[in-house]
Amino acid sequence: MGDSYDNALAETVIGLFKTELIRRRGPWRSLEAVELATLEWVDWFNHRRLLEPIGNIPPAEAEANYDAQMDDMANAA
Template sequence: MGDSYDNALAESIIGLFKTEVINVLGPWKSMAQVEWETLQWVSWHNNEQLHSAIGHRTPQEVEEAFHAQRNTLEKAA
């Protein structure tokens, strides 16, 4: 189940996306163009963009470190 913080995060990400992609790169000629730019932005945001809230790392790096630590703990148990 989600909580209000989940909704706030989603709204924040959507706002960033609209500011950085929709408003800057538009007007759009087709839905396919919007879909492609969305995929590009999500990939960049998760794999290249450094986030100060998580130690100037990418979300992908943080997720991989989390799973590696979890796997190590499971093997030790």
């Protein structure tokens, strides 16, 4: 179960998506064009976007580092 912060985060990401992709690259000729552009944007957002608060690395890399650290801790126990 989530809280109000979950909703605020989702609304922020949706706002970024609309600003960075939908409005900037429109008008769109087809639904398929929007779907393909959305997949590309999500890939960039997760795998190539560098975030300063987590050490200027992409979110997917930070998650992989965390998972590896948790695996190491579980194996040490």
